[in-house]
Amino acid sequence: MSEEQQTGDGAMTVIGVSFGNANSSISFTGSDGNVDIIANQDGDRSIPSTLAYVKEDEYHGLQAKAQLIRNSKNTVTNFRDYIGKQFSEIDPTYSHRSAHPVENAGKVGYQLDVLPEEGAEPKFFSVEEVAQIHLRRLRESAEDFLGKPVTGAVLTVPTDFTQKQREELKQIATEAGIPVMQIVSEPVAALLAYDSVTYGAFPKDRIVVVADFGYTRSDAAVIAVRGGMYTVLATAHNYELGGASLDETLADHFAKEFEKKNGIDPRKESARSIAKLIAECEVTRKTLSNSNSSTISIESLAGGFDFHSTINRLRFEMLARKQFDNAVSLVEDVVKKAGLDVLDVDEVVLVGGSAQTPKILSRIEAIFPETTKVASPSGKALNPAELIARGAAVQASLIAGFEQSDIDESLQPLVANAPHLAKSVGVVTADGSFVPVLESYTAVPIRHSAVFEVPAEGGDVLVGIYEGEREIVTRKVESIKEDKDEEDDLDDEEEFSDEEDEETREKVLKPATKLAEAVVKGTKAGGKVEVVINITADLKVSVAVREVGSGAVRGELPAAEVQK
Amino acid sequence: MAAVLPSAAPDAAEFTTFGSLTALVPRAIEPLGPQYLSHARRVLRGRTWSEDERIQSELNVKSVEDVDGDDEEEEEEDPAMLAHDPKEWKSQDHYAVLGLSKYRYRATDEQIRRAHRKKVLKHHPDKRAQAGNAEDDGFFKCIQKAMEVLSDPVRRRQYDSVDEAANVAAPSKKSKGNFYKLWGAAFEAEGRFSKKQPVPTIGDENSTKPEVDHFYNFFYNFDSWRTFEYLDEDVPDDSDNRDHKRHIERKNKAARQKHKTEDTARLRKMVDDCLSIDPRIKMFKEAEKKAKEQRKWEREADARKAAEEAKKAKEEAEKAAKEAEEKAKEDREQAKKAKESAKNAKKKNRRVVKGAVKDANYFVEGTASGAAIDAALSDCDAILEKIDDSALAEFVKKLTGLSDAGAIKAVFGETAGALGGSWKVVA
């Protein structure tokens, strides 16, 4: 990357854009260095990725989403995942209640009535055109707020977006007047935003699961954070889990209730009844994230009958138990795919609009040990629904000062692909325990040091350098019988395990393979020894050990190799 | 809780290697976040971790200075400098004139621009007029001259080439003090003339051999942009005396060449001197020597081992041969003994057989006649001649304990019959 100073004078105006199937957000870094989300002209920070036409009038965002009830045929939504795909490759499940995707001249798109004349033929809009209009609207909102043209942007995509889809998106954004500096992965962008608020430029080394619960889909990734660099170890997806499936569950419940009362199933009545019900279910569900109960009222839902009802959170959580099970499985799966144990996960960061559902947080918390921090980030800067967009703005401001050619150069596989340590490397202490100096999954080249104490009397000190291995030890613990809360009987299946003898599982680091031994002669009582391990790009491994404040003992290990 | 290291055995080696790392796993780092930018910079610029740290921290210092530049304390203006004759601009210190003495060749264009603006504001003739000495615009001209030189990259290089104040004299070989500091400063100053940047630093006692080699190679192959036009004698531009003009031009060209040659030689000597007293070179040589001795020792150790093994093999072979010989001898003796005892047994058996003939009264009733005795003995001899050893033993066994002449004769008859042939008496 070039070292040129950032061109001051506001010559660069860069933004971050998160583009979801359901919602999009635009973000920027203010002059105070803080990231914020830009609200559009309607005041929405989370802008529905939806476009609707009433004849020649174009609606965008929340206004377009409202058209799903009256004008679903000419309302396009949930199209982000269609970008760069053939008709045969798309899953149109989430287009049932809006304009249906069709194939036209090899392209996926929609037939929309946009012409003013009565009885005019509908016009074909390809997914690329729809996306372009959407992104142009986002850019206009940003420019409206910033008062300056946007000169660069970082866009986010899910980890399963193909190279072709990324290129297509870049093309679309460019045509929408958004110069794309870089396209980044959603979970990593979210983690970057989280880390830059929590740690600044030097995030702690740890293993993080980022779990994103959206509208059409939910995604999870295991990310190793090492020396402030992010390496994705595994990803998992569930294309049937998200706000949409939760809305569906709630709609089924209310539909049955309505039918019992009025003898009409609103789901069979009309597309309009369904759309009304679904829309209100979403509102109810969001209310339940913050309150213990919620009312729902829909005028003239079906057959001319109004609908009024209430539901409490517990009831909803019972209805949606299967979805919550799936949320847990998604997280368990991704940990397994990474070849890890839940004990290896230091932190879980929940992302996406639906991650604000309290039961999702508590169910996921329950599968991890107490030592794992499960963050359902709250507070403005860490809102799960905004984290991805915020991360894009962080990255955008980091690279704003560079030439595009420098940015492109830094994205080459030559730079991004690096050998990673298979095991941790560290030192065995007097009590035989293993203290890592370099963690496993650390990318090479790396230089890292750690400071140790010498024995009380000082003297010659042995520094044994080992590769470490983590072991899981299981111990049986007599359970303490607890009085159960009365209200728990709705939820009791999960509590049964409390009756049995519990096993506690613990992670232990152990020295596995001895690599080298160094001796520091004649250390002072109370002295400290620094151990520096340096692995160069050509895989030379050297160790330097010194009493802090004096010369070093150095040695080299046989050059390392990379797995084929 | 701090981790405490164990004590070492008293005779433990300084550094021992036991194994190598488990093969590393190729993975993709996600290209985002501030640390990835540093990673990319290291990879693309081929910098090691520590080089990058140093370069970046220097840059940071520089950019902090840049940012703070405006409220930086102003350099004091030497009265002699203020009185400098602008016509003598070649001998003025352009950096000092702009208040950039401590930056010199390191000053950025931005710094020069800013410094110039500041000086202009301060020394502008209009300002001076207000102070009542409007005539005195000499220093203002000096400022403009300094800017003229320093804002033109070519002319700035020419000036930087001969900027004595930026030079750091090379220490002598006998200079006392920290080798790395003294020589490091001189080489750093020298490095500014390098066309290739960045220039390696001298390092310290912990530098590796490749690093040190790289440093010396770099300065031995130093590609310098240093030029000496600035020292040219002014070429008169009177067109009348064209010969004179040409003469001066030639003189200047020769002088530049001479300066350049001298400069190259100077640097070379500096590198030679430094190399000759560099403690690391001695260390590397010793290490190399040690390694060589070690290798030699190891090689010889092989030879020694081979010789020992050969000797041992020979001894073993000899021992085996001797043992074999002894065994053969023993076997022979054993065989002889066995043969002798067989012979003795045969003799004894013959005696028994002959005794039996006698006990059987030569197979006749009453007193045996001489002829009968002869006949019986001749049959007995014939039997003994024909019979083999085992049959003889069997024969003797049957005879043993017999005293009845008839029974003895019957055994004789049986034996003779089995042998076949014609018999006088027994058959």
Ligand SMILES: Nc1ncnc2c1ncn2[C@@H]1O[C@H](COP(=O)(O)OP(=O)(O)OP(=O)(O)O)[C@@H](O)[C@H]1O
């Ligand atoms: N407070 C809340 N409580 C529960 N769910 C919420 C809340 N706020 C928003 N949601 C839900 O979040 C979902 C939208 O999430 P998000 O914006 O992350 O989706 P997306 O990323 O655009 O979609 P996809 O992941 O399918 O591409 C909606 O279903 C919405 O109802």
Ligand SMILES: [Mg+2]
């Ligand atoms: Mg999403």
